[in-house]
Amino acid sequence: MTNRQWLLASYPQGPASLETWTLQDAPMPEPGPGQILVRTRWLSLDPYMRGRISPAGNYTKGVGVGEVMQGGGVGEVVASRHPDWKAGDLAEAMTFGWREFAVLTPDMPGSAKVNRVDPDLAPPQATLSWLGMTGLTAYVGVLEIGRPRPGDTMVVSAASGAVGQIAGQIGKLCGARVIAIAGSDDKLDWCRKIGFDETINYKTSNDLAGALASLAPGGVNVFFDNTGGPIHDAVMRNLAVAARVVICGRIALADNFEQDDIGLRASSRLIVTRAMVQGLVVFDWWHKRDEAFARLAAWHRSGQLTTREDILDGFERVPEAFLRMMNGRNFGKQLVRVA
Amino acid sequence: MTNRQWLLASYPQGPASLETWTLQDAPMPEPGPGQILVRTRWLSLDPYMRGRISPAGNYTKGVGVGEVMQGGGVGEVVASRHPDWKAGDLAEAMTFGWREFAVLTPDMPGSAKVNRVDPDLAPPQATLSWLGMTGLTAYVGVLEIGRPRPGDTMVVSAASGAVGQIAGQIGKLCGARVIAIAGSDDKLDWCRKIGFDETINYKTSNDLAGALASLAPGGVNVFFDNTGGPIHDAVMRNLAVAARVVICGRIALADNFEQDDIGLRASSRLIVTRAMVQGLVVFDWWHKRDEAFARLAAWHRSGQLTTREDILDGFERVPEAFLRMMNGRNFGKQLVRVA
Structure with missing residues (x-):
């Protein structure tokens, strides 16, 4: 019996492609003492993974060429040499x-x-999205860095995405007016359905900064940024005094690690507005997991948190799902149902 | 008896010049109830004043064409209709x-x-520099936003300038290693004399980011930025994890209000480092004045705070002093001794 796995074939120059990985049959691994053998049920596709397949410096070690691609998942224990785990348990x-x-x-x-x-708490794959790292990212980004207050205007880029959809809904729970930015009317219709107040399609808007100025005449108090790039610049032009900006992602330039990211320097606006900008890496906030998951679960149960997944079926489609997520063709959290 | 005053003649396109203001003889003003008449002894020249002579939006109202140029000063009361003030008192x-x-x-x-x-506390003009707004700016910028810890590496741009010289010395008091960036070796020699650890002349350095990387191999923990522009970019490339960046000034682009400030977008570095960037306007921190001035005065008395002023003599030289400060030809806090 063999174990299929996707190995990194090469570091992509620019966007990744189906050729970035190769499928390999490996021998079935065996757990050592204190270890478990799991059968993968779900895999999670996330923008941070693009950084793992670049030789550029990042906040953690990447994947070497010829190594198994990194990524989070959920699976069922099939063999255990750990006293607390037994076959049939579900692990994330x-x-x-x-x-x-x-x-x-x-x-x-x-x-x-x-x-x-x-x-019993939620479908197992939720631990890869709203009840996992994705939910924790939105939770701490909004509540620890963005800190919206009732009456604030909050902008979320990639608003229908895995993190954005949760961030915006937490903003609503805080009493903020939430403006969603995304790249299709379908996505934005759904953002309205889950309670966001205003929407901007950045692909069809000729003047994103102007559109924001119309929708937020008093300025943007909280900006939850998942994209970077020109969308980032347009929002930065509209910051309110004492605004808080959460730099969560940079999917707009996710394939660019080697070249400088040139655009609007924020300094002048930051002085005029005395705004605060802070980068977010969820691993710094691991101590908030229990709190975050308890709250997220309660909001989900009560219907105050709606989430959406984008599921592809089959282990052989994992690279395809990755490209789908990188290109913004996903609609909600991108997952692969492996088995 | 007339009262000479400098009026704004026009908004400068690009750098201000001696033609930006015109000298006018006005009638001597008279104090109303609750007012005082003061004779100006000292005037303060500060980078923020460039923003006041631009029609661009800013954090406070600017000077209209034909109006008296704004600016802080120190003077002697010559007539008073306020019960708490009498002739001979000194006012700032x-x-x-x-x-x-x-x-x-x-x-x-x-x-x-x-x-x-x-x-009796200090020479009167100190209330325009280290014992005034300038000192308060450095104090809150370092201690409330930058928050250096013992062992941190702190970078100060425009390090011999009015705010920079104080910021760096407060950094030293916090136990940080301080790297000074300035535009002449004379200024940097003085920075070493007052205790800064390392210096970089940005005018003669071919590779500012590289020079910083050599001097701060563990990264920059605190960046007190007075310049913006390419110096800002070079330091942002060298941030340490969890760095704090104080955006205090933008003298490098002080004449540019109309065009976009294009350079390195910070987002990617902010994610990798989880750094925090915050704009500073001293007026937000007015409630810290008593604390700041008490500490600054104590440090000055004990010799832990050394300051330097750059003084021109004569009311007719105020515009010249302004240009001197804007061009970085000042060496320390720029003042004019009026009478």
Whole structure:
């Protein structure tokens, strides 16, 4: 019995493609003492993974050429040499990688820890989206950095995306007026359906900064930025005094690691507005997991948090799902149902 | 008896020049009830004043064409209709303007208040530099936003300037290693003399980012930015994880209000480093004045704070002093001794 896995074939120059990875049959791994063997059920596709397949410096170690692609997943324990885990248990971890079976070490610190999935709380794949890293990112980004107040105007870029959809809804719970920016009317219609107040299609708007100025005449108090690039500049031109800007993602330039990102320098606007800009990496906020998941679960149960997944079926489609997410063709959290 | 005053002749396109203002003889003003008449002794020249002679939006109202140029000063009361002020008292205020005599209203709120100068505490003009707005700017910028810790590396741009010299010395008091950036070796020699650890002459350095990387191999923990522009970009390329960036000034592009400031977008570096960038306008921190001045005075007395002024003599030289400051030809806080 073999274990299929996707290996990084080469660092992409520019956008990744189906050729970026190769499918390999590997021998079935065996768990050592304190380890578990899991069968992958779900894999998570996230923008941060583009940074892992670049040789550029980043906040954590990337994937080497010829190594198994990194990525989080959910799976079922099929063999255990750990006293607390038994066959049939469901496990979620950042360390699955793109493979059908993985050996995991549950007792790892911080973000490498293997987490138990409670199937009664939510569908297991929720631990990869709103009840997992994605939800935690939105939760701490909004509540710890953006800190919207009732009456604030909050802008979310990539607003229908995995993080954006949750960030905007938490903004609404804080009493903010939320402006969604996304790249299709379908996505924006859905943003309205889940309660966002205003929408801007950045692909069809000729003057994004002007559109924002119309929708936010008093300025933008909180900006939850998932894209970077020209959308970022347009919002920065519209900051209110004492605004807070959460730099969560940079999907607009996700394929560019080598060249400088040239655009509007924010300094002058930051002085005029005394605004604050802060970068967010969710791993710094791991200590907030229990709090975040309890709140997110309660909001989900009560109907105050609606989420949407974009699911492809089949292990062989993982690279396709990655490209789909990178190109913004996903509509909601991008997942692959492996088995 | 007449009162000479400098009026704004026109908004400068690009750099201001001696033609930006015209000298006018006005009638001697008379104080109304609750007001005082002061004779200007010192005037303060500061980069923020460039923003006041632009029609571009800013954090406060600017000078209209034909109006008296705004600016802070120190003077002696020559007539008083306020019960708490008498002839001979020394007054400091942001509202002197470029005129030999001014009528001031002591009981104004916030930054418009007229402050009593204690000549026994320090030379009166200190209330325009280290014991005034300049000192408060450095104090809150470093201690409230930059927050250096012992062992941190802190970079100060325009390091020998009015704010920079104080910011760097407060950084030293916090236990930080301070790297000074300035535009002449004379200025940098003095920065070393007052205790800064390392220096970079941005005018003679071919590779500012590289020079910083050599001097700060562990990255820059605190960046106190007085310049904006390419110096800003070079430091942003060298931020450490969890760095704090104080955007205090933008003298490098002070004459540019109409065009976009194009350069390095910080987003990617901010994600990788989870750094925080915040704009500073001193008027937000007026409530910290008493604390700041008490500490600054104590440090000055004990020899832990050394300051340097750049003084021109004569009311007719105020525009010249302004241009000197804008061009970086000043060496320390730029002042004019009026009488």
